[in-house]
Amino acid sequence: MPRHERVSLSVIRRLPRYYRFLGDLVKNGVTRISSRELSLRMGLTASQIRQDLNCFGGFGQQGYGYNTSLLREKIGAILGIDSGNPTIIIGAGNIGRAIALNMDFSNMGFNLIGIFDISKEIIGTEIRGLEILDIAELESFCEENHPRVAVLTLPREAAPQVVERLVKLGIEGFWNFSHYDFSVKYPNVVIENVHLGDSLMTLSYLVKNNDKKENS
Amino acid sequence: MPRHERVSLSVIRRLPRYYRFLGDLVKNGVTRISSRELSLRMGLTASQIRQDLNCFGGFGQQGYGYNTSLLREKIGAILGIDSGNPTIIIGAGNIGRAIALNMDFSNMGFNLIGIFDISKEIIGTEIRGLEILDIAELESFCEENHPRVAVLTLPREAAPQVVERLVKLGIEGFWNFSHYDFSVKYPNVVIENVHLGDSLMTLSYLVKNNDKKENS
Known part of the structure; x- marks a missing residue:
């Protein structure tokens, strides 16, 4: 795989869009597509698409275009959708609950292993098969299970103190x-x-x- | 107010960020700020900030900087946070419910007047004081209450048919x-x-x- 340390954040942010559009194409039986066709569907210019994909070494063939399922697979690998990063959610209120229930973590690079809250009323109940744990158990849980990513769906006032604990516990990425x-x-x-x-x-x-x- | 029809979407997308940062400054008692100070806090360049705000006629004074609460107020007016656009939510599942409960609609330009779902189990229950209505009542509700904006928190498969109805009913904006x-x-x-x-x-x-x- 080519080195791509200097890829700009705006290119990176377009990768999930490519991944989504290619997923739709594959689902609809489209096996190959030119950068021009892809650009019309996505509202980008064809040259933008070629430039973006060249950051990662190309993938297109002159006169043939892109193989949709192959390109999708490669973009998925670049995004790390198979990484299975052990992940915890901090805050099981409305947003935390909706995120836990609706996001397809396992197909996007993450493995949801724990949900924490401070409210005695919901600690011990379950979301998506995971028991909501007391935030007081955060240290012991992390020492045992080594989560790498935390989703912060707690109130802003509570965030500084919890983030300090999470960084100390080795969390590397935050949503x-x-x-x-x-x-x-x-x-x-x-x-x-x-x-x-x-x-x-x-x-x-x-x-x-x-x-x-x-x-109009 | 100056005309600003040609303001680019990337400038518009930065306005809510300015609005948030200025809100924090006002809350912390900061009454004025230079574009340089603001740029350091926001991770933008000072010239970017001056350029952005010049799209709307400026607001800064040479050698004084920006009056934080005045600038916040003006950006709020540009964003239309007092518009009170009558708004409905389509889909009262996990995400729809979290959005209804957590978003501060009234301070962001919207007035939530209705929530719709298809599931008999939740129709008739309440979220934030609003009764969840049967999507079958969409036409009669809209003819009476004239919503202008719809929040789409329904499954993708159900969206095309509902969007067609909403556009016919005069909905102008979609989240x-x-x-x-x-x-x-x-x-x-x-x-x-x-x-x-x-x-x-x-x-x-x-x-x-x-x-x-x-x-590190």
Whole structure:
């Protein structure tokens, strides 16, 4: 596999989209596709697609295009979807519960092994076959099971103290829904922030400034 | 207010971030900030920030910087956070329920007025004081209440048929968690897609390729 240490974050962020689109094509029986066709479907330029995939060594054949299932497989390998990173969820409220129940962790690089909360009312109940554990047991659980990734679905006020514990316990990656910004404080961990509110406010702007209706 | 029809989507997407950061500053008693200070906190360049805000007419004063609460207020107005767009949620499963319970709709430009589902088991129960309605009542509800925005938290397979009904009923904006891609089919509506799986796979890549630990 080619070295790709200097791939920009914006290219990386497009890889899951390629992976999704290729999955749809494979499902619909499309076995090969040109970069031009793929670009029309994805709303990118063909040259952008070629550039993106060249970061990882190409994969296309002149005059043939891309083999959809092969390309999908290779992008999946680059994304590490088979990594099975041991993962814990911190916070079993509405968002934590929905994430635990709806996300296809095992096909996206993760293996969900624990869910923690602070509320005595839900500790001991189950989500997706996993017992919700007391956050007080975090240290003993991590020493035994060595999770590598944590999903933060706890309130922002509670996040700083828990993140400090998690970093000490060796967590390397965070899927962060808490709105607590800790990238400067802990430069050695990787953090993927999810700000649903930013997305909602973007929609507010788009609805307010939608002049597509008048033009149609 | 200056015209800003040609503002690029990447600038628009940064506005909610400015809004959040400024909210934190105001909360912490910071009354003014230079573009340089703001840039350090946000991980952008100072010139990027000046450029972004100039799209909307500026707001800074040479040698003084930005008045944090005034700038926040103006960005909020640009985003339309007071719009109160009448909004319905389609799909009261785990994600729909979490969104209904956790999102601060009223402070982000929306007014949640209805929640719909297809499952007889949950129709008639309440979320956040709203009764879950039968999707069969969608037409009569919309004719009476004129929602402008729909949150799609229904399964992808069910989305095409429901989206067709919603567009006919005059829905102009969609917050789309369904993974159904309908931007080409309905070019006159605005769509904000949320793909949590893309974010999770990006994290998978980042964890796999994290060499920060070795360098530290």
